[in-house]
Amino acid sequence: MDKKKPKKIFVQGAIAPEKIAQSIANHQSKTNIGAHSIFLGQIRADEVNGKTVSAIDYSAYEEMAESVFHEIRETAFSKFNITCAHIYHSLGKVKKGELCLFVFTSSAHRKIAIEACNYFVEEIKSKVPIFGKEIFEDETHQWKTNK
């Protein structure tokens, strides 16, 4: 079962658009699926006091993150009638315009896929110990905090 398999959440560096296409294509044999919901986080070139963010360098308390993520996944599968869920988050440097988070949920029906996707995004942002160093173009940095 897709549900039971332990899953790795972290990938080194940015998430490539081709990886997303590949994930989507992998679901074409699952003909009980009627809807996919995808969320992608992209690095913004935010301006802070006249300096512009050029990248975020992500780090994590990896062992805890994997275990918290596993709990989120178990809860999601018990709350929502989804057929599958795939989540990837970057570690290391991700440049502006690149993708750092990929959440992908599928279900027979659209509302379930969409709700489950939102659930994952909110839970990941609030509960998974991931840390982000916003690197400015002048190589100075500040630490990012989720609102």
Next chain:
Amino acid sequence: MDKKKPKKIFVQGAIAPEKIAQSIANHQSKTNIGAHSIFLGQIRADEVNGKTVSAIDYSAYEEMAESVFHEIRETAFSKFNITCAHIYHSLGKVKKGELCLFVFTSSAHRKIAIEACNYFVEEIKSKVPIFGKEIFEDETHQWKTNK
């Protein structure tokens, strides 16, 4: 402006996963974007009275559909602070497991992108004159109705 450009919604046949990857990649230069929300509709091999759906053959009142879609788009841009929105729907035959709808919204912040994506999906399902013939494996058919 992306907003003002008249956009074609219809594509012949299934939507390829590579098209989705290409759309995502096209946004990597837009560094004011922080979040993308994507919805994909996929053809389910539903069973109806012992027969299995093998494809849906989509048709539309195209001129009206394009104009209704344009209104939905205008309303979405006035309601939600999105940077861009791309929507594609199939015409003609789309086989089970293939994609027939691709909605893609982007914003600086996740909640806006997600809400706008949901808005498009619901509006397209309820207001755009698109018709679907569910073709069974034995070549008989029935007409699909959105619930």
Next chain:
Amino acid sequence: MKVNIKYFGMIAETANRSEEVLEVAPGLSAKELKDQQIRKYQISDPDAVQLAVNQNLNSEVELKEGDEVAFLPPFAGG
């Protein structure tokens, strides 16, 4: 006067045509045209049929020469 009629999906299938040009009495309402064609082609579930006159969903209007009237079955996009 002439009106251009379009049929879609299940209705086109039942009527066995996707378009026709009809000669109708001046002052005919869209609603009356709908009733007339539904009887003529024995279209089932008339309450589920929506009419678009010149691409606007509206059965309450009086038809004019050259109007485009579309008979629309339930939508099924997505």
Next chain:
Amino acid sequence: MKVNIKYFGMIAETANRSEEVLEVAPGLSAKELKDQQIRKYQISDPDAVQLAVNQNLNSEVELKEGDEVAFLPPFAGG
């Protein structure tokens, strides 16, 4: 007794280390360890620092030999 401490993000930067093994008094609480290390490394905004003991967010426990205590700054995933 020995406890294994891990520092992350902004805290690791301020403390200038990502791990250390500390010899602490038996019966020390996680909360006391947090206060002690925050003073020692002059970590700013202590209210924003969460402690995970053996990967569970909890500052209320009494520490045991070999516990892994992580000092976590605000989360920033996504």
